[in-house]
Amino acid sequence: MEAIDVLVVGAGLAGLHTARRIAGAGLDVLVVDRRASLSVGIRTTGIFVRRTLDDFDLPAHALGPGIRDVLLYPPSRRDPVRLASGRDEYRVADMAAVYDHALLAARAAGARVRLGVRYTGRISAGTVRLSDGPLVTRFIVGADGARSRVARDLGLDVNRHLIVGAELVYPIRSGGDGPAFHCVLDPRIAPGYLGWVVDDGRHAHVGVAGYPHLMRGGLRATLAQFARTAPGAVPPAGPVGRRGGPIPVGGVLRRLAGPGGLLVGDAAGAVSPLTAGGLDPCLRLSELAAEVTVGYLRTGDAAVLRRYAGAPLRARFRGRLLMRRLLSGVRSPAAAEAAVALLRTGPGRAAAARILFGDGSFPDPGPAPRVTAARRPAA
Numbered sequence: 001m002e003a004i005d006v007l008v009v010g011a012g013l014a015g016l017h018t019a020r021r022i023a024g025a026g027l028d029v030l031v032v033d034r035r036a037s038l039s040v041g042i043r044t045t046g047i048f049v050r051r052t053l054d055d056f057d058l059p060a061h062a063l064g065p066g067i068r069d070v071l072l073y074p075p076s077r078r079d080p081v082r083l084a085s086g087r088d089e090y091r092v093a094d095m096a097a098v099y100d101h102a103l104l105a106a107r108a109a110g111a112r113v114r115l116g117v118r119y120t121g122r123i124s125a126g127t128v129r130l131s132d133g134p135l136v137t138r139f140i141v142g143a144d145g146a147r148s149r150v151a152r153d154l155g156l157d158v159n160r161h162l163i164v165g166a167e168l169v170y171p172i173r174s175g176g177d178g179p180a181f182h183c184v185l186d187p188r189i190a191p192g193y194l195g196w197v198v199d200d201g202r203h204a205h206v207g208v209a210g211y212p213h214l215m216r217g218g219l220r221a222t223l224a225q226f227a228r229t230a231p232g233a234v235p236p237a238g239p240v241g242r243r244g245g246p247i248p249v250g251g252v253l254r255r256l257a258g259p260g261g262l263l264v265g266d267a268a269g270a271v272s273p274l275t276a277g278g279l280d281p282c283l284r285l286s287e288l289a290a291e292v293t294v295g296y297l298r299t300g301d302a303a304v305l306r307r308y309a310g311a312p313l314r315a316r317f318r319g320r321l322l323m324r325r326l327l328s329g330v331r332s333p334a335a336a337e338a339a340v341a342l343l344r345t346g347p348g349r350a351a352a353a354r355i356l357f358g359d360g361s362f363p364d365p366g367p368a369p370r371v372t373a374a375r376r377p378a379a
């Protein structure tokens, strides 16, 4: 039977980045993803924040124009609050190209990637079942998204607090007012979150997210309704794509690692509870996950694994978890109008600018502990 050091389940950004780092340290890594191609079944809008663009090597050709303006609309859509930054705060990426780049980088570092292969469970502590046969692995990295099967199989924490998001992707003509990020606070279309319109230079992404049980008529109908009245440039033609999926907003999970493996990305709940941005967190946490995996497999020292704990990160999320509760509490159009009116005040604008243009999307997990003594390698 095939035997490897590390199986990474999921070739999203979290899985590919973690695999790249682990393989770069010389371990034998296999990544599997149930998707046959990474350019299909994309779930995310692909908005990258400045901090990610500064810290990680994203392919320049995949990034749309810099976005500096954010417009926050109340349910009436009248008189939006406009916040302007002096620098490019966001870029929307062509995610197929970003995944392709991450795939090539993982392979260049020595990871093997098998697409169209599904992880279906653990047979025993060291053996897993894949759709193309069983495999022996020393360690599993669960990068399999918000509803992680790996998390359940390893007895780690699972996401319980989820919203759902969906968007339509429209072609746009070049020209117009320049790129801007339009956000609509309206609990009728996005209960507990926002509706958005943003463009990547070639496509306009029109989306909604929120608590599904509060979306009257369901997510699909709500999105169609929003798309008919969405602010920003009106797309000249029908949608060419549709994206969507669950988004964990309960904060990073507490128990993220055990002797059999660990979790990264959405599987770890590494998403900002307030903004629902997960692309920066998944990359940042992947760095630590890779260091911990390599350190643990080289030494067998459980103390290395304990460094990969969610509790300290959760503590740094307190403010954002509180704001998530406040956002969830905006249940009527009148409350949303009042919330946007607050953002028109000096302190309201300053707070919104801090959230939207600040550097705090995800706390830096910090370096893993240095591995000093070589102990018994983990079995």
Ligand SMILES: Cc1cc2nc3c(=O)[nH]c(=O)nc-3n(C[C@H](O)[C@H](O)[C@H](O)COP(=O)(O)OP(=O)(O)OC[C@H]3O[C@@H](n4cnc5c(N)ncnc54)[C@H](O)[C@@H]3O)c2cc1C
Pocket: 009, 010, 011, 012, 013, 014, 015, 032, 033, 034, 035, 043, 044, 045, 046, 047, 048, 117, 118, 119, 120, 143, 144, 145, 146, 149, 164, 165, 166, 167, 207, 243, 244, 245, 246, 247, 264, 265, 266, 267, 270, 271, 276, 277, 278, 279, 280, 282
């Ligand atoms: C509609 C929407 C818009 C969003 N927009 C943004 C945004 O603009 N900016 C931002 O920062 N965040 C955004 N997010 C959140 C962000 O996309 C995620 O946090 C991020 O993509 C998570 O990456 P990941 O690698 O952890 O998971 P994923 O990208 O979901 O990757 C998980 C992978 O695991 C694979 N998989 C799952 N189960 C198995 C299995 N059993 N066997 C094999 N493979 C498996 C899946 O096929 C998938 O490829 C958005 C989310 C949604 C739903």
